[in-house]
Amino acid sequence: MDLMSGTSWLSDEEQRVWRDFSAAVNMLRAHLEAQLQRDAGMPHAYYEILVVLSEAPGRVLRMSELASATRSSRSRLSHAVARMEASGWVRRESCPTDRRGAFAHLTAAGLAALEDAAPGHVEAVRASLFDALTPEQMRRLGEISAAIRDRLAPRCAEAEAEEMERLEDGERAGG
Template sequence: MAGTRWLSEHEQRVWRTFNAATGMLLAHLEGQLQRDSGMPLTYYEVLVVLSEAPDRTLRMSELAERCHSSRSRLSHAVARMEANGWVRRRSCPTDKRGSFAELTPQGMTALAEAAPGHVEAVRSSLFDVLTPEQVSALGEISAVIRNGLEPQCAKAREAAERDEGDATRF
């Protein structure tokens, strides 16, 4: 491993604390949504993205991108949400292989019912334990990390989709 830059002891501590904190936060939010609303965090995020889209509809490829998900993983999630009546898929009139996901009224209701508990869980486990200055710093740090990872994540998503041999076009 010539040229490998190891983490300093301080960096290791920060990394492990960050990793534990983000893992615990996501597990807490996942558990809250499952317990109170019967939906995984992934479904909640899809419903939120669709609720904010024009006409509450997005092309599946754009939905996958906005949800930071592979197309096949998103397709599976949307199929489950269709079974719940929360999302409807429809074909693209100009591209026979493309499709759209549309938030149904039942999906909007499920989101509206889940949102208060989810927002309270986010507030109590993240924002209430930080000072306003720490919230600002967290926002700035998170943006830097996200901006640095977005190009790599997009390339990885594209590679995964090629590897999956996904013949379906969104």
């Protein structure tokens, strides 16, 4: 058997679903990103950071926890928080018990920025997503999303683990 014929291509229906899904998601993302950027002067990723911080006890979180809560890489979060600190929305403080660590505090200005941004964003989400769906579709979308999330979440850990093994094993395979 050869490689190409081993590939299982998408059926017509799968292809149609994939293209519609892709189009819908791209348009939705672009729409919400533009709304937030235009009306609140922040990218959606920063909005999510503000939301997570605002819900944390004391409105403080370790950088690592903030990264995993926003499903973001440390690097990305670090860049983002640096910029948000320059905007006065977040303040960084080093951890006394582990001097490698850092806390990210939501400032009053950051909370205010979030409160300014939220109504417009929520309305945009409602108008572009929920208003397009029946209640049943909304419920279905929740189930489908959870299934995709649960399928993908372990993969990230797996990928890391495999990478580890590969590095540790070196090359043992001969033929």
